[in-house]
Amino acid sequence: MSRHSTTPAAKTAGKKPRWTREQKLAAQKGKSSNAYAKDSKSRPERESRPRREDNRSYGDRPQRSDDRRYDNRRDENRSYGDRRDNRSYGDRPQRSDDRRYDNRRDENRSYGERRDNRSYGERRDNRSYGDRPQRSDDRRYDNRRDENRSYGERRDNRSYGERRDNRSYDNRRDNRSYGDRPQRSDDRRYDNRRDDTRSYGERPERRTHSRPQQTTTTRAAAAARIQEPIDMSDNGFAALGLPEVLVERLARDGITEPFPIQQAAIPDALAGRDVLGRGRTGSGKTLAFGLPTLTRLMGSKARPHQPRAIVLVPTRELAMQVSDALQPLVHVAGLHHKLVAGGMPYEPQLSALARGVDLLIATPGRLSDLIARGAADLSAVQIAILDEADHMAEMGFLEAITEILDLVPEGGQRLLFSATLDRGIDTVVDRYLTDPVTHSTDDGTASVTTMEHHALLIEPRDKKVVTAEVANRTGRTVVFVRTKLGADRVATELREQGIVAAALHGGLNQGQRNKVLGAFKDGRIPVLVATDVAARGIHVDDVSLVLQIDPPADHKDYLHRAGRTARAGEAGTVVTLALPHQRKGVQRLLDEAGVGIQLTKARPGDDIIAAAGGSRPSGDFVSQSTLEDLLTPPGQRDRGHRGGPRGYRGGPRRPGQGRGEYRGDRRGGRSERSYSRAGRD
DNA sequence: AAAAAAC
Known part of the structure; x- marks a missing residue:
């Protein structure tokens, strides 16, 4: 356990200690002999182990004002003792040169201030601005929902005929007329995503098409239809003890029978236990951790900047998928979730956190970033989930993961899921889990018979x-x-x-x-x-x-x-x-x-x-x-230059004098809103 | 050793 101890120097410096290279290597080799799955009871109590770097009581810990994690005030607004940088002014990097306080885009800075002052030839992307992908096409800077954009800004402004869903009516998921469709909570906008990984064909309800045919088109009728009771007597999810709103929402998508991993893991997770869940690929693990998590969060609200549950995933695409899959359930649970990952604009993530997010779905880098900015504070996290946990416990992810999990209060619930959970996660299990129960619904090998x-x-x-x-x-x-x-x-x-x-x-x-x-x-x-x-x-x-x-x-x-x-x-x-x-x-x-x-x-x-x-x-x-x-969605073709040959389009343009696809920052003084696209297009 | 993960 010595690898978990902290040097006095690190403590006095008030720094977050990091694992040394040796410690990480030792961790990677899986030196732990702990057989968590078989003999978890024999482990010492969580409280008695000096696992965390900072096991001082809260009162002993450095004051908030001294704690960089929660303090993103500028140095000049702190007392001298609090300052991060107490070099004399002359020794400090020039402010305009100081990346920490400057997240303006390069093209909005003077040349001297730019992060990238390599010559043009040296830059990675030295296409002329005209040749670069159109900003307006770039999701990174705009992930508002379509309904919150002006029509011109919407992602899907293809004509109906061009849209993805031009399957024949009978093949559609929802072939009711618009008026017949359920209210917003059931709205396709929030419902064009999977609740789990079963294909639609797999869902019982979908085959039977038991949805009543609608004849009226009023909103009231649609609202009334939502109230229609769903048969709960023969519902496997209801039997697991999940709340009715969630069970109903699943049933509306025809999901009434839990998959084995869900059947196995949900009761323990609902009971608040730490769970190690292994279910073969495509077996519905997202719901296995998502449903109990949402259930346990229901009924109370997140405070600003303090998510109550986090899901950590290894890639941005997976983060989006998990977020999408849980969306309708989060909604009916009366909760709020947010996807926090790199490559996407900060502002929506910052503002969501400021409003309060119950469930945060995140890739490690961006989450750490937001924590460092003081936008996210994990001190209220009750449930921490690692998806693809074995992968997250590998070199390259482990450090980021421990850095994040170290900020989560002890005593909370931990859920680790993967199709391949092996001993490689022992270090994470030892460090963060208490008396975990293992649910393995296959043998971890190629057992998919199809x-x-x-x-x-x-x-x-x-x-x-x-x-x-x-x-x-x-x-x-x-x-x-x-x-x-x-x-x-x-x-x-x-x-x-x-x-x-x-x-x-x-x-x-x-x-x-x-x-x-x-x-x-x-x-x-x-x-x-x-x-x-x-x-x-x-x-x-x-x-x-x-x-x-x-x-x-x-x-x-x-x-x-x-x-x-x-x-x-x-x-x-x-x-x-x-x-x-x-x-x-x-x-x-x-x-x-x-x-x-x-x-x-x-x-x-x-x-x-x-x-x-x-x-x-x-x-x-x-x-x-x-x-x-x-590659370009049908409705976005033949606009601008996309798809055409790349030729001379006016030559290099000085940054800041582009074609105007991206002007937010130039209005000045609204850095938080700098990605606003009001009035564009 | 590569990929992934912040800008």
């Missing part, structure tokens, strides 16, 4: 062609590669061979990431070439093939990547390619994952490729402009 696995041993020179042949098929395909550059390269190579493919990785800006994933979900792009950014948690309907052209790092990654297909009982195929020098490693990985198959030699055109649904691609080059067209 999933078919192939592993092809190929020659390096065949890789490009085999990749294209396997990917050339009907149905959605996710191709996994190891690196960001690889993703771009493979996507390009596939397009050159006639396959419509787009790359998704963390090197893209959030606007691009959203566009690519959106186009893939819509079916505009059938093949997604992704790094492991898409390996975990991301749900896309009807992905029927996962193709791993670079082997995953370990067997857990194999299972997570594979888990993008065959979700919730659907069928799916996983094809893994291996080069001769990767043969041993890949075979071991297959064994560890419990797949139970052997590598098979394959060449282009082989039957095994056809058996997996693949065929020789057309070879008709998919041009860049075709791709851009497909």
